[in-house]
Amino acid sequence: AQKVTQAQTEISVVEKEDVTLDCVYETRDTTYYLFWYKQPPSGELVFLIRRNSFDEQNEISGRYSWNFQKSTSSFNFTITASQVVDSAVYFCALSGYNFNKFYFGSGTKLNVKP
Amino acid sequence: NAGVTQTPKFQVLKTGQSMTLQCAQDMNHEYMSWYRQDPGMGLRLIHYSVGAGITDQGEVPNGYNVSRSTTEDFPLRLLSAAPSQTSVYFCASSYSFGFTATSTDTQYFGPGTRLTVL
Numbered sequence: 001a002q003k004v005t006q007a008q009t010e011i012s013v014v015e016k017e018d019v020t021l022d023c024v025y026e027t028r029d030t031t032y033y034l035f036w037y038k039q040p041p042s043g044e045l046v047f048l049i050r051r052n053s054f055d056e057q058n059e060i061s062g063r064y065s066w067n068f069q070k071s072t073s074s075f076n077f078t079i080t081a082s083q084v085v086d087s088a089v090y091f092c093a094l095s096g097y098n099f100n101k102f103y104f105g106s107g108t109k110l111n112v113k114p
Numbered sequence: 115n116a117g118v119t120q121t122p123k124f125q126v127l128k129t130g131q132s133m134t135l136q137c138a139q140d141m142n143h144e145y146m147s148w149y150r151q152d153p154g155m156g157l158r159l160i161h162y163s164v165g166a167g168i169t170d171q172g173e174v175p176n177g178y179n180v181s182r183s184t185t186e187d188f189p190l191r192l193l194s195a196a197p198s199q200t201s202v203y204f205c206a207s208s209y210s211f212g213f214t215a216t217s218t219d220t221q222y223f224g225p226g227t228r229l230t231v232l
Contacts, residue, residue: 009154035220045204045223091156095221098210100145100164101172102221104156 002027004094006105013082014113021077021108023092029053034068034075035093035102045091051075082112116140118224120205126230127195135190135227137205144210146188147221150174150201157204163188164210195231203227 003026013019025034036048049059051068059066063080079086092105121136139146147162149172159172163182177199179191188207192199208221 004156006156037223043202044225047220047222050220093157098145098164100147100162100208100210101159102147102149102157102206104149104158106154106156 002029002094002096002101002103004092004103004105006090006092006108008108009106010109010111012111012113015084016081018078018080019082019110019112021079021090021092021110023075023077023105025073025075025092025094027073027094027096029096031097033095035095036066036075036077037091037093039089039091039107041088048077048090079110082110084112084114086110087112118205118207118222120203120224120227122227123225124228126232127192128232129196131195132191132193133195135192135203135205135229137188137190137224138186139188139205139207139222140186141207141222142185143207143222144185145221146182146205146207147172148178148180148188148190149204149206150199151204151226152201160190160203192229197231199229200231201229203229 005024032053034051038046065078067076089107089109091107094103118139144165148160149157151157158174160178161180163169169180204226205224206221
């Protein structure tokens with residue numbers, strides 16, 4: 001069975017703090033993809049990153065970084081020096097070899113206070 | 115490209131009414147899906163299609179019908195609306211990927227339809 005768990009329901013930080021959003025997944029597939037999406041208050045889903053199961057390199061994009069560890073089935077997302085504009089709900093998702101089915105976690109609401 | 119479009123943006127129904135949520139994409143994607151988003155539950159897959167004429171059920175298909183007569187369109191039908199179907203509905207599309215996926219390939223989502231059933 002495919003499952004994504006985001007145990008942190010809501011996190012509040014003060015601007016410029018670093019924050020890590022946790023994502024743990026379960027799958028029996030040997031090839032799979034992991035994703036992070038951002039949902040700002042306006043409601044649209046914004047794609048942030050995709051990771052392939054066969055590539056465990058961590059990735060950094062500006063203030064965002066992702067730590068993928070197959071050994072612990074985790075795909076965590078860190079925002080460095082958070083900003084008010086980072087306030088949103090963040091979803092972690094899992095798909096198999098083909099992109100026809102995505103399994104989403106329940107989301108983590110991030111509140112960044114000035 | 116308009117991407118994935120959904121209509122309407124908002125809808126209020128009475129229990130028992132039927133309606134169709136429209137979804138269209140202009141990216142020539144093979145795969146299209148419908149999700150519902152409920153508070154605290156993330157997005158859950160309702161139905162999906164891997165190409166014109168081919169559909170299948172997702173996690174929560176009861177009360178919904180779909181069909182895919184063209185590559186571009188994937189409407190979602192509520193046959194007899196119930197209050198439990200109050201939700202935000204997202205349509206999504208993607209290519210059929212495998213190892214050839216580029217780093218930015220993903221499933222693209224429409225803006226959503228907020229449905230309230232009274």
